[in-house]
Amino acid sequence: MSTPTARRAGPREWGGLAVLSLPTVLLGLDVTVLYLALPSLAEDLHPSATQELWIMDAYGFLIAGFLITMGTLGDRIGRRKLLMIGAAAFGVVSVVAAYSDSVNVLIAARGALGIAGATLMPSTLALISNMFADPRQRSLAIGVWATSFALGMALGPVVGGAMLDRFWWGSAFLLAVPVAIVLLVAAPVLIPEYRAPGSGRFDLLSVALSLVAVLPVIYAVKRVAADGFQAPTVGTTVIGLVGAVLFVRRQGRLASPLLDVRLFANRTFSAALSVLLVGLVGVGGAMLLITQQLQLVAELPPIEAGLWMGPPALMMLVAAIGSPLVARRVPAGIVVATALGLATFGYVLLTQVTATSGVALLVAGFGLVYLGLGSIAALGTDLVVGAAPPEKAGSASAMSETVQELGLALGVATLGSLATAVYRARVDDQLPAGTPSEVADTAGDSLAGASSTADRLPAGWLDQAKEAATSGLHVAMLVAAVSTLVLAFLSAVVLRHVGTIGADEPEGDEADVAEPAGQDAAQGA
Structure with a gap:
């Protein structure tokens, strides 16, 4: 732990923090921008509904699978070096994804982006701990880092919508290239290298x-x-x-494991991870279905759809910044439960959306969902890292990132597949006799397929497809509402022992939660 006389960070360290935030912004950007690109991508490459889900979640699955591995690798070859290798790889593979000429190539590129993305994240918290020895500065730096993902998600719809309004769907992937270039140029100047001593064999x-x-x-x-x-x-x-x-x-x-499973014995650590995982499942599914509703049901152009997603993203940013401040005076479990309660109400509002009701109710409901996301993302990360011993903060932060990515990907897989199943059940056998089989198969597979074959469908049938897709949204959001409400009650109970976070005097037996990750976090895992 740092002492009261620890050296205060200067302009170089704060500039380094901006560089370390870039990968987090980039990954948040990559999550939301592709939701807007999916409809135009589907018209060009004609993926099946299952392939659409693979395009969306291959990235999240692999980034979640490799985060802990890459954190351990960074300990051995150097965390700044791994960060730069990952940035270069991410930029190159983004170009490959942008110019993919088949669904299989795009899915493979998305998987490669996941592996490259996993190299960007694990070492950032440990590097921040190295650079910011003063406790107050370190706490602020970690807070800035924690909100960077929300910033990326907020920028994704607006920036991506503007690009898709002027360019082809592949331009969404090219947003990563300038970010990667800035990181490669600035990292050697502003970020110190670090290798964990005695980190053991890579298993x-x-x-x-x-x-x-x-x-x-x-x-x-x-x-x-x-x-x-x-x-x-x-x-x-x-x-x-x-x-x-x-x-x-x-x-x-193992003496040097990829994951120290003893961390799960801490109930704050385990509870916070559970909140992040389950809470983000609903968010992942909602992001996919809301963007579909805006573009395929309401038929908004990409730029307009992106602008409508701006207010919910702003609510997420406000929550991510404000929740830690509230948690200094209100017990963290109460703040988390309240945020999840608001998200539950948002999901309920989304079950009332109709195919012809416009977008105001859709945006209001999604805004409350994002408000809950901002709160649990900021506080959940703080609780996970704070509940671990200082020397395990690096491993704890990797677990936090892993479950968040996995939660988003699971949401796309489960709620997206559930909505697709409802759509297929509603449109099954509704197409009149004589419809060409390839048209019937495409239109019956997904709303994107129905939209791409609208000129070959009977008059008025696309409206039925929109109603079926909206029914799928209702069922998926109802499931998300029930699970999030249960999670809110469980959070209030399981986290009741956690006091305020960042107050002058930590409360209760879990006083370590109130402490920011210490200098020893740089030697995690």
């Missing part, structure tokens, strides 16, 4: 087991929602669960 078997634990389960979730329970789905689920058990057992035996 490749643990890397493999972590992927076996995550990817088969995610695939099974997608297939169950689309096709129901089948033998291959059950088999992949079993493989994933066995992989998870083997991974946890191996981490407990």
